[in-house]
Amino acid sequence: MSGLLASVTPAADKRAHFRAALDSGHLQRFPGAFSPLVATLIADIGFDGVYVSGAVLSADLGLPDIGLTTLTEVASRGAQIASVTDLPTLIDADTGFGEPMSAARTVTVLEDAGLAGCHFEDQVNPKRCGHLDGKAVVPTSEMVRRLRAAVSARRDPNFVICARTDAAAIEGVPAAIERAKAYTDAGADLIFTEALTAASEFERFRAAIDTPLLANMTEFGKSDLLNAAVLADIGYNVVIYPVTALRLAMHAVEIGLREVHSAGTQSGLLDRMQHRARLYELLRYTEYNQFDSDIYNFALQGVTP
Structure with a gap:
């Protein structure tokens, strides 16, 4: 943890x-x-x-x-x-x-x-x-x-x-x-x-x-x-x-939202997005999952599900 x-x-x-x-x-x-x-x-x-x-x-x-x-x-x-x-x-x-x-x-x-x-x-x-x-x-x-x-x-x-x-x-x-x-x-x-x-x-x-x-x-x-x-x-x-980070982000967000507004889809923007895998890496999803399994890795004895 x-x-x-x-x-x-x-x-x-x-x-x-x-x-x-x-x-x-x-x-x-x-x-x-x-x-x-x-x-x-x-x-x-x-x-x-x-x-x-x-x-x-x-x-x-x-x-x-x-x-x-x-x-x-x-x-x-x-x-x-x-x-x-x-x-x-x-x-x-x-x-x-x-x-x-x-x-x-x-x-x-x-x-x-x-x-x-x-x-x-x-x-x-x-x-x-x-x-x-x-x-x-x-x-x-x-x-x-x-x-x-x-x-x-x-x-x-x-x-x-x-x-x-x-x-x-x-x-x-x-x-x-x-x-x-x-x-x-x-x-x-x-x-x-x-x-x-x-x-x-x-x-x-x-x-x-x-x-x-x-x-x-x-x-x-x-x-x-x-x-x-x-x-x-x-x-x-x-x-x-x-x-710097805010300006970079807002410029990218504005360009993307304008395209969604005009094209009706974000499908043409995927190569300009942070991938889900990279976001999960920054958020350390794997370590949280391991932490969760460590907590809930037991079963109550003698209790019928």
Whole structure:
């Protein structure tokens, strides 16, 4: 039964692994998962961790990424995703769902949900996607209070608190660097440099900041899609691919449904579908069947059927 119904690795061990990985010198690759099944696939392929994007969670609920989701919704989905894999899971906590005290509560709730870390951003409420224009950031001092509250609430010292700054696109890279330094001083373990453009900007950030850094390689945004090898050479510690799986899935789903609508059958799409056998492999049907037979492999003696 080990590992069938839930991860065999305790949340504390996942956090310790993630914490150590930040200092390992190896770039940690965290694709975004919009469901526990996708997280299972991420682990099966061999990635280093799982990321849960606030934008993806919002989209999955049919909502735009403007801060409409609640802590309860985010923690619940995060718990479902984190529970199915032995990999550490990093989750998007937006602006902390309120005032600094709310950011503190967010940390306790996400710890209890089994997450390995979360990130808070320095946007004002209502926030918006980091690669859209028209963003606004709070004063540095306000974000510092947010982070200090989050750090103070942490019970597991290995729970990674990441600070995301959106200031580069608003105030410029030098200002974003100064913010990152202040956020590190406030206790952030990891800095998320949002919406940098070319490799030179990532290099500039790395040269100025000693704290571990996270790069966001999201499609159709402001950042060049840098290869993982390039980011590793620059010295980044984590790279996320937050919306990649959702975009791939939704594109395939739309094409397929349009064909079903027009052709009246899905028979022409079978070669583009995940086969039942592969799904059952990911879900470990054989092991569940073995577990079931192990439980029900006896008969009551002396009882006539």
